[in-house]
Structure formats: structure tokens, C-alpha cells
Amino acid sequence: MTPSLNTPSLDRLNQHEDAVLDGILLEVCSSPTWARLVRLARPYPAPEALLAANAAAMDALSEADLRQAMAGHARIGKPKQGDATSQREQSGVSGADRALLDELAQANAAYEARFGHVFLICATGRTAGTMLAALRERQDNDPAKELEIVRGELRKINDIRLTRLLEEDA
Missing domain, CATH: 1.10.150 (DNA polymerase; domain 1)
Known part of the structure; x- marks a missing residue:
């Protein structure tokens, strides 16, 4: 039917x-x-x-x-162009100054080098600054703990x- x-x-x-x-x-x-x-x-x-x-x-x-699920998400600070969901969820980065976006990009790169996947956070309602702070806070997690945080996000x-x-x- x-x-x-x-x-x-x-x-x-x-x-x-x-x-x-x-x-x-x-x-x-x-x-x-x-x-x-x-x-x-x-x-x-x-x-x-x-x-x-x-x-x-x-x-x-x-x-x-989980890695397949993460692969569908844009890097924080770089919503997918033309993807309304990505842009809506990361609306907190729009209007952020260039210096903050550069810091976010650098922190993302360090995170990805450490964990082998994008930094994933429920970005809805968060500013670029709060996402950067969370990224830095989670950078020192061990991989198993971080994976469980990602699962929750x-x-x-x-x-x-x-x-x-x-x-x-x-």
C-alpha cells in the first residue's frame, strides 16, 4: 500500500x-x-x-x-554548501569572525589527526565559540571515551x- x-x-x-x-x-x-x-x-x-x-x-x-554515520556530517565550521540541514544545524558559525573560524579549522585538523574522524557535536543552538571550547575539551579524551561521546551526540x-x-x- x-x-x-x-x-x-x-x-x-x-x-x-x-x-x-x-x-x-x-x-x-x-x-x-x-x-x-x-x-x-x-x-x-x-x-x-x-x-x-x-x-x-x-x-x-x-x-x-559509527564511522559511517560520522562520514555523513560536515566538519564543524564548514557546513555543506547547498545542504539546508547542515547549514541549519551549524547556523551558530554564521557570522563568526575569521579568526574564530581559523581557530576552529585548526582545532578540527588536530582532532581529526588524533581520532581519524570529524569532530562531531550536536551543533544545534551552539555558537562557534562554544563548539570550539567543546572541541578543545574533548581533544584529550582517549579514543574509546570519545567514541561513546560521539555516539551520544x-x-x-x-x-x-x-x-x-x-x-x-x-
């Missing part, structure tokens, strides 16, 4: 064919494992069930899966994106 456009958004997610839902979910998080696990948690009787599916899927991701980002998906699709 193909969901109609006037069906409430959560109902539509529950009714989509697997491949269609996977495509929608991969726009939220670029880990195919995450998308599959969230899809397999259907039906979602309420938005909270969808968010619980996100949390359970995030907890189940391997390090390789990805979960927050996914929660925001899933909630927005339901709101935009309503």
Missing part, C-alpha cells in the same frame, strides 16, 4: 516500503545499519517510539557503523532530525 500525502506522518513512515523508508532514514543518519535497525523497529505507535528506536539503534552500532542529532522530519511531513 502506498501512503497518501494526507496520512499523518508517523503513519506514513509505518507504511512505506522498506527501501523507501531506508532512503528517508539514510537522510537522517548515513549508517545503513542504523537505518535498518530503526526500520525493523516499526511500527512506531507514537513519536517517542521512533526516538526510542533511534536510541536502541545507536546503542547497537559498531565502531565501523549522533543520537541527539538524529532525535532532532527525526522530530523535524515528523513536523515537516505533517
